[in-house]
């Protein structure tokens with residue numbers, strides 16, 4: 223396995239729309255394994271392939287305390303969404319910044335695993351937030367796109383400041 227480098231906003235490659243995965247081969251399994259290693263090392267709770275500059279519809283997540291519930295979704299699509307929740311989100315492509323985002327409370331997802339087996343699953347609460355956040359990445363969207371222009375510009379100024387301090 224390998225730790226992959228994570229694109230940081232405003233890298234324009236984060237705006238790329240991922241293609242559906244058509245071939246479920248060893249390279250796909252390696253990509254998922256590398257994404258898990260990268261996410262756990264960061265540390266983060268979710269990672270989309272877009273963030274490691276691979277533009278295929280693959281996302282990984284693990285929101286468990288023990289970091290022992292890895293979830294990988296290939297070609298995920300939302301079948302149904304319901305309810306609403308506000309959750310404070312962060313993103314490995316925006317180190318050190320956090321913002322409240324409103325999203326669906328529950329989502330029903332159709333996806334495939336790394337072997338290509340199709341399944342459906344419902345997610346609720348924080349894990350539903352995570353799945354929606356990572357699916358946004360695969361569509362070329364980032365979490366600050368959900369904020370008001372004012373809130374977004376404040377956060378992006380903070381991000382820039384942090385970047386200058388760490389440079």
Ligand code: NI
Nearest residue numbers: 312313314315
């Ligand atoms: Ni993110």
